[in-house]
Amino acid sequence: MAPPSAVVDDYLKAIYHHTEWQDRQITPSQLASELGLAPSSVTEMVQKLAAQGLVTHRPYGPVTLTEAGRKRASGIIRRHRLIETWLVREFGYGWDEVHDEAEVLEHTISDRLLEGIDERLGRPRFDPHGDAIPDAEGRVERVRFVLLAHAAPGHEGRVLRVSDRDAPLLRHLEERGVEVGATVRVVSREILDGDSGSIALPEGAASAVWLSA
Template sequence: MKQTPTSSSVEDYVKVIYSFTEWQDKPISSTQLATRLGVANSSVSEMVRKLKDQGLVNHKPYSAIRLTEPGLALALSMVRRHRLLETYLVQELGYSWDEVHDEAELLEHAVSDTFIERMSAKLGHPTRDPHGDPIPDADGHVDMPDAFRMGELDAGHRGRIIRISDHDPELLRYLDEQHIALDAAVHIIGRKPFGGALIVEFGPQTLDLSDEVADALWVATTSPHAGCTIPG
């Protein structure tokens, strides 16, 4: 999937641009990109110009940043590396799911394509990482599951958790303490009055979830029709 040698900074940028838009249609802005990468806006502006010169993004001043076809190919290559490494670290080396992101960030730039493909074979060619994010195949194809943020579901919806955002390690540790994991069955009970917590059944336990927690959980619903936002 990788066509030409690129710097780790370029690889990080295109990966973040892709990841931001993977589960939503809204493109990323320069300010959002700076926040995600933890760098100054001026640094983002300079790098985006370089990415544009290399044909990896389309961008006009004060507009959103979008990957070109070559940019998308590079991003999917890096996403594949990152998520396979996370999976290997959890399944083979005993890492917890809140530890693997930073470790994979370091390793993804250092290992070869041959290493990645042999690791994929060793793992049985997994299709999702420990957080439920889909792993692109070697040709860059991605099977995106049909899912909704838990906070967007009305009372009565049932389903199972198929993705948990790995953006905040502390949140992952909290979910682990509550025994909330991928494929857990869920039943949306409703909200507490005046925009309060979302009440959700996870098997035998019922929890009150803040918006921050609910928005980190993605659910494949079974009933009723999904996609309606709960008034708040």
């Protein structure tokens, strides 16, 4: 029996996400951790996805999206990120509040409504967290980036992306003026210089903030 569409989408999204902001391919054990599932369940599902031509996988090797898998993944990610942007701009949601709402809505809205949202928003290229929104063909805009944890002291750049996985961290960063588009200079992994002065970062920020390279 074929797995439910939403389950397939969740797997493909997780694989797609893993290589957006770094180059290493995801392993089945990492995929299991990301999805909060037993490794045996993930192994079985990966085999089904491979049989459908959506991923490639060798025993003990990484899981990689095929062209068909990447196209499907970019389509659902486009939905998710357009919805997040819509909720922030049109309904006043905070950037820390939209992820769970979008997880529900991405599986329910029609293609017609999605196109209307995209047009109304002016065809945005990035969501509120700085993640690229794929266009209708699955293309995304890329710029060179560096994770804050890997940025050398003195590095100056724009905040390109803040991970949406930790809502309290998002709120803390926003309170300190660390928002997508802000220009900052790295003092250390714990301190940035911004327009309003020195910014003490909360724990975990260095692994959740990406800067222009």
